[in-house]
Amino acid sequence: MLEQRYRWKNKQLREHIDVIDGKKAPSIVLKQATYLNQFVRRWMTANIWIYEDRIVYVGDQMPTNTKNTEMVDCQGVTLVPGYIEPHAHPFQLYNPHTFAMYASQTGTTTLINDNMVLALQLEKKKAFSFLGDIRHHLPVSMYWWCRFDPQTEIQYQETKFSHANIKSWLEHDGVLQGGELTGWPKLLDGDDLMLHWIQEAKRMRKQIEGHFPGASERTLVKMMLLGADCDHEAMKKEEIWNRLYHGYTTSLRYSSIRPDLPDLLDGLNELGIEYYDNIILTTDGSPPSFYEKGVMNELIRIAIDKQIPVIDAYNMATINIAKHYKIEHLHGSIATGRVANINILANKNEPTPIGVLAKGQWIKRHDDKQVDSYPSFPWEKHDLKPLQLDWELTIDDLQFSMPLGMKMENEVIIKPYSVSVDASVDELSKNHDECFLMLVDRYGEWRINTILKGFSNSVDGFASSYSTTGDIILIGKNKNSMIVAFNRMKELGGGIVVVDGNDVIHELPLTLMGVMSDKPLEELMVEEKGLKTILQERGYYFNDPVYTLLFLMSTHLPYIRITPVGIYDVMNKVVLFPAIMR
Structure with a gap:
């Protein structure tokens, strides 16, 4: 765990400074790139220097040392940050590795994943080993939730969801939130252990994701008081308003069983919403065939088609999510110091990229998948093997x-x-x-x-x-x-x-x-x-x-x-x- 505590080690940070000083050459320079700068809400033109997996400079200057630097002329294309899926269930027949591979091809380069299957099926040590390995095997950035309940009634629940296990998950540096809170009725009925876990998550400055379908205003208020920060269950414009009004980050969903996004965006327009910074988008872990057109790129397209301002459409799948999860220093924007997750678009109204950089690696270029970017994953090392049943059904x-x-x-x-x-x-x-x-x-x-x-x-x-x-x-x-x-x-x-x-x-x-x-x-x-x-x-x-x-x-x-x-x-x-x- 200690080697993962810092995103970049001291030696790497010194190398980043050396690039600025001309002592080292950047890996890639994206020249004359028209890109989305979310901090001034403008489309701007700049040269973007990338060293290994980090953006080390965005501005007018060119590096003085370009030995072995890959120069990419970006005139005629548009650059936006890699997209973020904030609510992935990466076990819907597919697995986290194959889903990340597929999602990245249409520009989703960061996933914030449900840990349910890992919590139920693997011992904690094996689960954490899996988290570490998949983080390092993929160019996609992978983060996780910490579930507080199994979403059903199980035998030996107090073992799988023990205080020690939950605390260890919350303390893991790859975990960004507690939840989703499918067991919230028990919380309202007096489950103080769950409340303690929420308190611990808040102490660690991690978010709490709700799960409040059909919740009344009174319930939303109570859950906010108990620590909830975000909810993805708004199905009508009035439910969007209630969540925004009480300070929730409000996630708008487009999934196989709740393809509500077009109607919800119509609702935003009818409500006269002009401030979108507390609104994010999600596909909510749909089955494979739902993703034929991609992942977050398709939600951005729907938002643009529904006359949401183009910059806000991109922000709802990038910087808004990063700010909510307190990872904006790493993700969600094209700016100095961020992880080099960048989508290259034919134009700003076409969110499906023709090129994708993830952690500074080309994983899609000139509309072609870069196969070598995805190493195989050692499943058996983590006891993720074929199911073996040693009994007969009669x-x-x-x-x-x-x-x-x-x-x-x-x-x-x-x-x-x-x-x-x-x-x-x-x-x-x-x-x-x-x-x-x-x-x-x-x-x-x-x-x-x-x-x-x-x-x-x-x-x-x-x-x-x-x-x-x-x-x-x-x-x-x-x-x-x-x-x-x-x-x-x-x-x-x-x-x-x-x-x-x-x-x-x-x-x-x-x-x-x-x-x-x-x-x-x-x-x-x-x-x-x-x-x-x-x-x-x-x-x-x-x-x-x-x-x-x-x-x-x-x-x-x-x-x-x-x-x-x-x-x-x-x-x-x-x-x-x-x-x-x-």
């Missing part, structure tokens, strides 16, 4: 007698309902949309069985190791087909499998702990689209099966969830039917 596990089922209202909202079908049979009729649903411990210790309504009317067998906790989800009309799907998923080392009868008709391998793929996003997009098509052909009514799988267990959403402790009533905070031991 027909005896697939016993369904629970009178209470789960009815999907959309991709993520689930209500309780009374089961009327005969669930003792081996195969349910395809004349209705009710399926067997089973959540089983990845170590084979417990299971919980019920009926799921609204997922499909004709999926025979479906198995997924992708879930909030990494436990196994089984869905289907036919119990034997569910076992076939499980066995194939097991053979793959984790993944998502769809079965018709005894035939596997689609599989999506997730060979990193059963929750992430090691494939590039471009390949993963094809596999995800294939999954969605097959499920929709079999009666999945909705648009995002990936989020359905993720949120089946998530107790920050109403009304009922299947969790490792049993069927859970979210509104009343009570287990209705406990999990049973196998």
Whole structure:
């Protein structure tokens, strides 16, 4: 940890001074560059000197020592800072490495990431080793959150989310915030341990990210008093106003399940908002296919199209985020002393770059990806291996007698309902949309069985190791087909499998702990689209099966969830039917 405490060591800082004095040559000089200077809110022209991973000078002068310096004529193009994604969930089938590789190609060179999967699946020492390695393996700048709760009800929560673990995460120099606060109702109900963690984060000058969908003004006020700084759940213009009015940094979302940004920007215009410095943008960790047009570049484009002032459109994806997270001395602008994350645009109205510098390395040039910028990552060193299950699923596990089922209202909202079908049979009729649903411990210790309504009317067998906790989800009309799907998923080392009868008709391998793929996003997009098509052909009514799988267990959403402790009533905070031991 000591070697990471300072962004640049003393020796490096002296070398930066040597470049200014002509004793060393810069690595790259971007000559006559028209660039966005956010400190004076103007498009200006300057020469930009880069030494290794840092901008060491921006101004009219040229270096006196140019030995081996790469000179780049920037006349006719426009430069803006590398974009920042402030709310990444880098485990949505993809992994942090492949997502960073893909995002950087469209100009997103800094990611602030959810740590949930690392906190749940790895021991703390391994997780921190992973954070250090991925920081040094990538030209993309990687930062992290510290979750205070698992977003569901789990066994041994007090171990995974112990005070010692949370304190260690908060103290890590790569962690910028506590949250997101999906467990905020418990905080309001008197959870003083969570409040203590918030206090610790504030003492360390780190931010607190909320998660307050539909929150009243009274709730927003209370959460601000308890320490929340930012929230990304505004879905209407009035909700934007309430957050801004009470001093929140307000994050506007454009995601697969909440593509609200165009309407929210219309709302800003209707409200007459002219000051955007406390507004930021996020894609909120969407599945792979959502990113076909890029990441933050697409949100900037939408903002420009909605008549947001161009400089503010860029600021909402750069300097505003950096200031919120107190990293503006490193990121978010093209200025002396900042990390050399720079996007080269054809023009200021086209935010998808034709060239990208990240930490002073070309990762995209003349619209071509620079493959050598992305070294492979040592997954096995960090115990991120294929899922290994040393137990068998049998027909005896697939016993369904629970009178209470789960009815999907959309991709993520689930209500309780009374089961009327005969669930003792081996195969349910395809004349209705009710399926067997089973959540089983990845170590084979417990299971919980019920009926799921609204997922499909004709999926025979479906198995997924992708879930909030990494436990196994089984869905289907036919119990034997569910076992076939499980066995194939097991053979793959984790993944998502769809079965018709005894035939596997689609599989999506997730060979990193059963929750992430090691494939590039471009390949993963094809596999995800294939999954969605097959499920929709079999009666999945909705648009995002990936989020359905993720949120089946998530107790920050109403009304009922299947969790490792049993069927859970979210509104009343009570287990209705406990999990049973196998």
